[in-house]
Amino acid sequence: MKTIPFIDTSLEKTFQVYEAKFKALADQKRLHIMYLLCQHGSTCVCDLAEMVGMPQSKLSYHLKILLDVNLITKATKGTWSYYELNQDEVNHVLSSELCCLFRPSC
Amino acid sequence: MKTIPFIDTSLEKTFQVYEAKFKALADQKRLHIMYLLCQHGSTCVCDLAEMVGMPQSKLSYHLKILLDVNLITKATKGTWSYYELNQDEVNHVLSSELCCLFRPSC
DNA sequence: ACTTAATATCAAATTTAATTGATATATAAT
DNA sequence: ATTATATATCAATTAAATTTGATATTAAGT
Numbered sequence: 001m002k003t004i005p006f007i008d009t010s011l012e013k014t015f016q017v018y019e020a021k022f023k024a025l026a027d028q029k030r031l032h033i034m035y036l037l038c039q040h041g042s043t044c045v046c047d048l049a050e051m052v053g054m055p056q057s058k059l060s061y062h063l064k065i066l067l068d069v070n071l072i073t074k075a076t077k078g079t080w081s082y083y084e085l086n087q088d089e090v091n092h093v094l095s096s097e098l099c100c101l102f103r104p105s106c
Numbered sequence: 107m108k109t110i111p112f113i114d115t116s117l118e119k120t121f122q123v124y125e126a127k128f129k130a131l132a133d134q135k136r137l138h139i140m141y142l143l144c145q146h147g148s149t150c151v152c153d154l155a156e157m158v159g160m161p162q163s164k165l166s167y168h169l170k171i172l173l174d175v176n177l178i179t180k181a182t183k184g185t186w187s188y189y190e191l192n193q194d195e196v197n198h199v200l201s202s203e204l205c206c207l208f209r210p211s212c
Numbered sequence: 213a214c215t216t217a218a219t220a221t222c223a224a225a226t227t228t229a230a231t232t233g234a235t236a237t238a239t240a241a242t
Numbered sequence: 243a244t245t246a247t248a249t250a251t252c253a254a255t256t257a258a259a260t261t262t263g264a265t266a267t268t269a270a271g272t
Contacts, residue, residue, distance in 0.1 A: 011141070014207065015134040022132035023259090028121040035117070045219060058261065060220055065259095079218040079269045094201055101120065133230090151249060164231065166250055185239045185248040 021093055024069045029054070030062050031101075037072060037085040038102040044080045127199055130175045135160070136168050137207075143178060143191040144208040150186045 024030060029052065036051050037043060043051075049059045063083055066072045070089050075082045090102050100106040130136060135158070142157050143149060149157075155165045169189055172178045176195050181188045196208050206212040 011138075012134070015137040015141075018137060018204070018207075019132055019134045022128045026125055026128035026132045027260095028118070028125045031121040031124060032117075035121075046217085055262075056219070057221080057263075061260075064220085076219090079267095081219060092201055093204060095197065095199055095205075096201075098124070098199060099201075101124075129229090152247090161232075162249070163233075163251080167230075170250085182249090185237095187249060 018093075021069045021071070024065050024071055025093075027062070030066055033059075033062060033066065034071065034085055034090075034102055037083060038104055041104075042075070042082045042084040044082050046080075048083065124199075127175045127177070130171050130177055131199075133168070136172055139165075139168060139172065140177065140191055140196075140208055143189060144210055147210075148181070148188045148190040150188050152186075154189065 032052060033048065036048065040047075040051075045056065045059060045063070048063075049056050052059065054062075063072065063074075067074055067083075071086055071093075073084050073086050075084070085102060087102075091099055094102075138158060139154065142154065146153075146157075151162065151165060151169070154169075155162050158165065160168075169178065169180075173180055173189075177192055177199075179190050179192050181190070191208060193208075197205055200208075
């Protein structure tokens with residue numbers, strides 16, 4: 001019989017959530033992708049692949065990682081998938097100083 | 107003969123720096139360590155090891171990762187090493203909302 | 213219907229990071 | 243000097259993330 005450590009459990013959940021988000025951010029290629037999405041707005045995979053010079057399957061892999069933690073969003077039109085930076089989520093996680101990296105205006 | 111892509115190079119460096127910082131943040135155990143350092147202020151390794159329930163060598167490994175990217179600082183006194191959260195660096199990287207996780211007052 | 217184009221997914225190979233237990237180093241206490 | 247304590251580092255293992263090339267899926271154009 002043990003007591004339920006409520007606060008610790010909820011902290012643990014919080015740490016889990018942020019671990020996933022930071023993992024997604026912890027990669028140069030993905031930071032570059034986010035930067036490009038920020039600069040160009042909604043962009044389809046094939047255009048993005050050209051911009052980053054990355055094979056399509058590899059790019060899809062990295063986009064999925066960013067999508068799964070809600071740092072980017074996806075909209076499908078026909079066979080095209082358009083990805084976009086989730087500015088709200090970026091603002092929620094990063095300092096305004098850092099967010100600046102992911103703002104078209106800066 | 108090729109032109110030097112100055113802007114891209116400096117962007118690449120920026121991404122490298124943040125990759126390393128986010129990598130350090132991308133781990134539940136390390137987030138927990140940072141949280142404890144925030145709550146308790148300057149703490150020596152043996153006390154911290156007890157708090158996180160982690161073998162000493164493992165803890166030292168994780169502390170080094172945080173230290174290397176300047177998210178924590180270290181001060182040695184005799185055989186003891188005292189680690190402390192680098193509040194400035196945390197503020198520089200994370201949103202104020204998130205920083206709150208690493209503020210004693212919140 | 214058939215072909216082409218865009219994207220996602222998969223399995224295998226590779227690379228990178230984390231864990232473990234042992235050992236080294238350095239200070240402090242006796 | 244010897245012993246005990248705190249911490250860091252190392253080599254070996256294990257685990258996780260990334261890359262690659264191939265294939266599947268789905269919509270569009272002819």
